[in-house]
Amino acid sequence: MSSIGRASSDEAPVITIPERLASIAGELDEGIVPLWIYNDPALYAQEMEDIFARTWNFVAFEDEVPKEGDYVRRTIGDDQFIVVRGDDGQVRVLLDSCRHRGAQVCFGDRGNASRFQCPYHGWIYDRQGDLVTVPHKHTAYRGMDQKSWSLVSAPRVESYRGLIFASLSESGPSLLEHIGDYRWYLDVHLGLSPGGMTLVGPPHRWRIDADWKSGSENFAGDSYHTQSLHQSILAVGLAARQAAGASGGKNDIHVTECSGHTTSIRRKDPGEVHFWGYPEDVYGHFGMDDLSPAQFDLAKRSVVHTGTLFPNLSLIHLGATHEPGSPEVAFLSFRQWKPLGPGQMEAWSWVLVPKEASESYRERAYRASVATFSPSGNFEQDDSIVWSGVARNARGVFARTSGMRLNYQMGLTGMSEAAVLSDWPGPGTVYDSNLEEGVQRTFFRNWYRNITQHGHALLGRSVK
Amino acid sequence: MISECGKVNADPAAALSETAEQFLYREADLLDRWDLQGWLGILTSDIDYRIPVRNTLMHDQPGEQYSSTAFHMVEEYASLKARLDRLKGRAAWSERPHSRMRRHVSNVRSTRTELRIRVSSNLLLFWGRGSDDLLVSCAREDVLRVDAGGMKLARRTVYLDHDLFPLPNLSLPL
Numbered sequence A: 001m002s003s004i005g006r007a008s009s010d011e012a013p014v015i016t017i018p019e020r021l022a023s024i025a026g027e028l029d030e031g032i033v034p035l036w037i038y039n040d041p042a043l044y045a046q047e048m049e050d051i052f053a054r055t056w057n058f059v060a061f062e063d064e065v066p067k068e069g070d071y072v073r074r075t076i077g078d079d080q081f082i083v084v085r086g087d088d089g090q091v092r093v094l095l096d097s098c099r100h101r102g103a104q105v106c107f108g109d110r111g112n113a114s115r116f117q118c119p120y121h122g123w124i125y126d127r128q129g130d131l132v133t134v135p136h137k138h139t140a141y142r143g144m145d146q147k148s149w150s151l152v153s154a155p156r157v158e159s160y161r162g163l164i165f166a167s168l169s170e171s172g173p174s175l176l177e178h179i180g181d182y183r184w185y186l187d188v189h190l191g192l193s194p195g196g197m198t199l200v201g202p203p204h205r206w207r208i209d210a211d212w213k214s215g216s217e218n219f220a221g222d223s224y225h226t227q228s229l230h231q232s233i234l235a236v237g238l239a240a241r242q243a244a245g246a247s248g249g250k251n252d253i254h255v256t257e258c259s260g261h262t263t264s265i266r267r268k269d270p271g272e273v274h275f276w277g278y279p280e281d282v283y284g285h286f287g288m289d290d291l292s293p294a295q296f297d298l299a300k301r302s303v304v305h306t307g308t309l310f311p312n313l314s315l316i317h318l319g320a321t322h323e324p325g326s327p328e329v330a331f332l333s334f335r336q337w338k339p340l341g342p343g344q345m346e347a348w349s350w351v352l353v354p355k356e357a358s359e360s361y362r363e364r365a366y367r368a369s370v371a372t373f374s375p376s377g378n379f380e381q382d383d384s385i386v387w388s389g390v391a392r393n394a395r396g397v398f399a400r401t402s403g404m405r406l407n408y409q410m411g412l413t414g415m416s417e418a419a420v421l422s423d424w425p426g427p428g429t430v431y432d433s434n435l436e437e438g439v440q441r442t443f444f445r446n447w448y449r450n451i452t453q454h455g456h457a458l459l460g461r462s463v464k
Numbered sequence B: 001m002i003s004e005c006g007k008v009n010a011d012p013a014a015a016l017s018e019t020a021e022q023f024l025y026r027e028a029d030l031l032d033r034w035d036l037q038g039w040l041g042i043l044t045s046d047i048d049y050r051i052p053v054r055n056t057l058m059h060d061q062p063g064e065q066y067s068s069t070a071f072h073m074v075e076e077y078a079s080l081k082a083r084l085d086r087l088k089g090r091a092a093w094s095e096r097p098h099s100r101m102r103r104h105v106s107n108v109r110s111t112r113t114e115l116r117i118r119v120s121s122n123l124l125l126f127w128g129r130g131s132d133d134l135l136v137s138c139a140r141e142d143v144l145r146v147d148a149g150g151m152k153l154a155r156r157t158v159y160l161d162h163d164l165f166p167l168p169n170l171s172l173p174l
Helices: A017-028 A041-052 A175-190 A212-219 A231-236 A293-301 A359-372 A380-394 A397-401 A438-452 B012-032 B036-040 B077-088
Strands: A032-034 A056-061 A070-076 A079-085 A091-095 A110-112 A115-117 A124-126 A131-133 A156-160 A163-167 A197-199 A204-208 A253-258 A261-267 A302-309 A313-320 A329-341 A344-354 A405-407 A429-431 B043-054 B066-075 B100-113 B116-129 B132-147 B150-160
Touching (some): A017 A032, A041 A329, A041 A438, A056 A070, A056 A079, A056 A175, A079 A163, A091 A163, A163 A175, A175 A261, A175 A293, A175 A302, A204 A380, A212 A302, A212 A329, A212 A344, A212 A380, A212 A438, A231 B077, A261 A293, A261 A438, A293 A302, A313 A359, A329 A359, A344 A359, A359 B077, B012 B036, B012 B116, B012 B132, B043 B132, B066 B150, B116 B150
Parallel strands (some): B043 B150
Antiparallel strands (some): A032 A405, A056 A163, A070 A079, A079 A091, A115 A124, A124 A131, A156 A163, A197 A344, A204 A344, A253 A261, A253 A429, A261 A302, A302 A313, A313 A329, B043 B066, B100 B116, B132 B150
16 A cells, blocks of 8 residues: 555656655654655665664563573564574574575474474574584585575674664674663663563564554653543553653653653652552662662652663553552563554563562562553553554555645744753753653654665665 | 243253353353443452463473463453443543454353353454454353352453464453
């Protein structure tokens, strides 16, 4: 349902992707984004090449592959990989495609394997991806250099505090450079508990007919939507008003332009101890070994954080309950909006709690997460419907040719009281209000930078 | 299968089977008609309701096809009531208008011990919203309990046939 091939005659004007993108450039800083970018095949192809094949992509938690031979199957863009821990303890990200005919060699979502055997002709690879068995090798493949026929691996794999990322590009910034200053905020979530954050079960996966950017830009800090889209949560008491209600609270802040990543934070008053709603027997373990006093103080006052690490790994840390009237319990969820085609995604969600939490706490926290942020989540049910509508609208010709533009202007200079905090102890350009959309403008500026900086061949492809 | 009201079936085993079957049909009808209050009325107060996440594992791998730690829903009475109460409000946007659902219940098998009936069934759900529609296929293992108020659903585990959850969201129970 693309703009490609829809032109009525050969004389129709040819509009190239670069021209269409160039028209965006001048408007992004004014908070204007065209609708068509949420569902466009040529743009999707370019995102695959210029974003997902180059940037650092989250692939798995260390917790998911703790032992040698443990693996999970994951995708990066349209490519399928086996994320496997080798005999040397290293995690590799191997293209799940036999070097003989390209067939798939791994068929489970996860598991433990000593080898991966291609069913087609029986070539076998070990946990490092090296080719170890070729039937009839000595009679029919004399002189074959087996070492050069290993499974193809992602050239760079690095992890940060239990999160494993892969880059499909040989060169480019390191993972730490990619995360950049955003480390300060990630550490508030991942460095607080001395035992670290631990996964509760395998991820949720579900399909949404919506563009990956809808998930990323929402979690980048759409503090404004809760009072409308999620008002029903408050009515039945599944989350506190301060976490799920209207934006504009006096302790709400937006972190923009933090190495291209963002977060929205709602806090209690100074001096209050909240830690997102963790009870004292959990937060009593939290410490400052890995955090500065300012980071620890932020954690202490925190009610809810959402954020997006570019391009598509989002987080939400909040307290909620599955059962109105019972005390809220906090949990951390990482979610990934995996592109599955123009205007289509697979949503993945993992739930984490501090390692020190008791079994009964884990259970309650997991139930609260399912009740709020999951395919059946009382929050998330409503998000997916809205995002599908955006993608549905974005695919039309008129949506593009009419110049349909979206307003991402909230809080631009003079529009709201939002002002940059001059004494904020952390990185980024931080606003003293969440009634502003600099968080989403940051996402789109970074997206635009990524998609235009490489001058890829696709840029020259003409699209009618 | 539906016997005349009040008529005593000559074969007790058949009557038992009909009763459990009829219960599932009635339950499906309540949800299809969005009679959420009616549905809550046929749950025991200690109901345990869960939809485990399904994983594709190699058959020689330890672990379960159905997760014991990850669920699309893992509910008790209060959480189910909260879900349905939310949907009654005007601001449950994903269900305005209500999605169209038709539950096709089949292959019902039951065994009875004392006042508990174990029922297995298959469910094919037609789900439609606007011009989109999808099918969800699953098996269910239920425990029904009989008390003074009649037959009630005390336990349900839904075994999805899907690896990737097929719906954009799940608002009503399966």
